[in-house]
Amino acid sequence: xxxxxxxxxxxxxxxxxxxxxxxxxxxxxxxxxxxxxxxxxxxxxxxxxxxxxxxxxxxxxxxxxxxxxxxxxxxxxxxxxxxxxxxxxxxxxxxxxxxxxxxxxxxxxxxxxxxxxxxxxxxxxxxxxxxxxxxxxxxxxxxxxxxxxxxxxxxxxxxxxxxxxxxxxxxxxxxxxxxxxxxxxxxxxxxxxxxxxxxxxxxxxxxxxxxxxxxxxxxxxxxxxxxxxx
Amino acid sequence: xxxxxxxxxxxxxxxxxxxxxxxxxxxxxxxxxxxxxxxxxxxxxxxxxxxxxxxxxxxxxxxxxxxxxxxxxxxxxxxxxxxxxxxxxxxxxxxxxxxxxxxxxx
Numbered sequence: 001x002x003x004x005x006x007x008x009x010x011x012x013x014x015x016x017x018x019x020x021x022x023x024x025x026x027x028x029x030x031x032x033x034x035x036x037x038x039x040x041x042x043x044x045x046x047x048x049x050x051x052x053x054x055x056x057x058x059x060x061x062x063x064x065x066x067x068x069x070x071x072x073x074x075x076x077x078x079x080x081x082x083x084x085x086x087x088x089x090x091x092x093x094x095x096x097x098x099x100x101x102x103x104x105x106x107x108x109x110x111x112x113x114x115x116x117x118x119x120x121x122x123x124x125x126x127x128x129x130x131x132x133x134x135x136x137x138x139x140x141x142x143x144x145x146x147x148x149x150x151x152x153x154x155x156x157x158x159x160x161x162x163x164x165x166x167x168x169x170x171x172x173x174x175x176x177x178x179x180x181x182x183x184x185x186x187x188x189x190x191x192x193x194x195x196x197x198x199x200x201x202x203x204x205x206x207x208x209x210x211x212x213x214x215x216x217x218x219x220x221x222x223x224x225x226x227x228x229x230x
Numbered sequence: 231x232x233x234x235x236x237x238x239x240x241x242x243x244x245x246x247x248x249x250x251x252x253x254x255x256x257x258x259x260x261x262x263x264x265x266x267x268x269x270x271x272x273x274x275x276x277x278x279x280x281x282x283x284x285x286x287x288x289x290x291x292x293x294x295x296x297x298x299x300x301x302x303x304x305x306x307x308x309x310x311x312x313x314x315x316x317x318x319x320x321x322x323x324x325x326x327x328x329x330x331x332x333x334x335x336x
Contacts, residue, residue, distance in 0.1 A: 020317055027321065041234050048242035053273070057280060058241060068237050075241035078276050079248055081269045086252035087261050094256040105250035163328055166300060169284045170307045170324030176277040177311035177320075185274050192275035193282035200287055208279050215275025216268050223267070 003131045010115070010135025017111045021052070021140060022147040027167055028055050029151020034164050035063035039152055046148040050141065051109060053175060054078045057208075060168055066205040074208055085113040089133075092120040096130055104130060107137025183226055188219030297335060303328035 025046065032042035037059065045055055054075050061071045085108050093101055116133035123129050158164065180186045192215030199207035252259070285300045286293060295301075307324030314320070 023318060037234065041238060044235075045238045045242075048238055049245055050242075051245055053277070054241070054245065057276065058237065060280060060284075062234060062237065068233055068240070071237045072240045072244065074276075076244045076248075078272060079245045081272055082245065082248045083251050083261060084266055084269060086249055090252040090256065093253050101253050102250065105246065105253050108249040108253075163325075163332070166284075166303070166328050167321060167325060169281055169300065169304060170321045171317070172277045172281050173304060173307040173324065174311050174317040174320035176274060176281065177308060178315060179274045179277070185271065188271040189274035189278035193278035196279035196283050197286050200283055200290070207283070208276070211279035212272065212275045215279065216271045219271035219275070220264075220268060 002128055006128055006131040007135035010119070010132035010137075011139035012135075013119070013132075014111070014115055014136040014139040017115070018139065018143040021111060022143045024052060024171070025144045025147025026151035026154065027171055028052070028059070029148040029153075030155035030158065030164060031056065031151075031168055032059045032148075033152050033155030034158075035059045037062065042152050043145070043148055046145055049075070050106070050144065051075075051079055052144075053172070056168055056171065061205065061208070063165075064205060070204050070206055070209065074212075077209065077212055082108060082113075085110075085117075088117055089113065089120070092124060093130060100130055104133055104137070107134070107141060109137075109140065112137045112140050184219045184222040187222045188215040191215050191218035299328055299331040299335065302331045 028046070029042060032045065032055075033039070037045075045058065049055055049058070057078060058071060058075055061074060066074075086105070089104070089108065093104060096104070112133065115136045116129075119132050119136075120129050123132070176189065180189060192211040195214040196207050196211035199210050202210070252261070281304070285298070285304045288298075288300055293300075303324050306327040307320050310316075310323045311320040
């Protein structure tokens with residue numbers, strides 16, 4: 001009954017995030033083209049995977065000639081955190097039809113989760129809030145696809161020799177630094193980074209997976225080391 | 231080319247499965263706490279595990295020199311990210327920093 005206003009409100013509340021997400025999608029598009037991906041594959045990845053940092057990582061892995069099973073396993077690990085979003089949203093979607101559930105799952109990325117869960121918790125008793133989440137999800141989706149398309153177009157115009165592969169590094173630094181909120185997070189990042197450098201020569205490009213595991217173990221271990229009473 | 235599509239499709243399917251998982255379970259089961267705590271470390275670990283080799287092993291060859299242009303530009307980007315928390319500003323200054331160092335040590 002109040003679907004349309006809710007849908008539009010969700011989209012409107014996502015617009016400020018789009019200002020950051022669309023350029024991010026554009027950089028992804030440029031990098032994908034520069035890594036040798038075909039236009040269809042670069043845009044296809046944005047449609048099929050629809051996941052920011054995982055797409056950047058995949059482009060890097062594809063450019064390095066990583067075997068398919070390592071590339072797929074790496075994406076799985078980096079996107080596993082979406083299971084937590086899924087668990088957190090689930091109580092608010094349990095009465096919806098399978099079609100709605102499958103739609104909302106498709107747009108359940110970091111930004112949409114953040115916008116939607118706040119709204120679910122605030123407005124749940126009023127009902128119909130899945131329309132709000134769909135509005136947020138489709139707005140972000142459209143911005144991501146448009147950013148990707150523009151990046152693919154630009155990537156083909158920009159000449160070689162501008163060290164554009166380094167944009168991956170600075171983009172990831174911009175994403176990494178805000179996550180280093182406490183000592184376990186910092187130690188996890190350092191341990192994973194050093195493992196990845198040391199493990200660079202390992203076969204099947206397995207270094208990234210190994211490094212991620214080491215980072216998780218070091219993070220969990222240092223939590224216990226520092227949070228012990230006394 | 232075919233392998234690229236295979237990777238995209240499989241990754242997409244798995245990612246979709248992860249997002250659908252608990253929604254499809256009707257919220258009847260919640261993930262164990264240790265799993266939630268472990269997942270907290272995935273973003274910093276993965277990001278750092280991609281960044282450091284890109285900096286210290288440009289083109290696959292080790293370069294641990296303090297004058298490594300990627301290292302200097304990377305440090306600049308970390309400082310900007312830390313002080314401003316702005317993604318766009320970090321990317322722009324990091325890239326300009328790299329060009330500047332490359333031009334200076336040429």
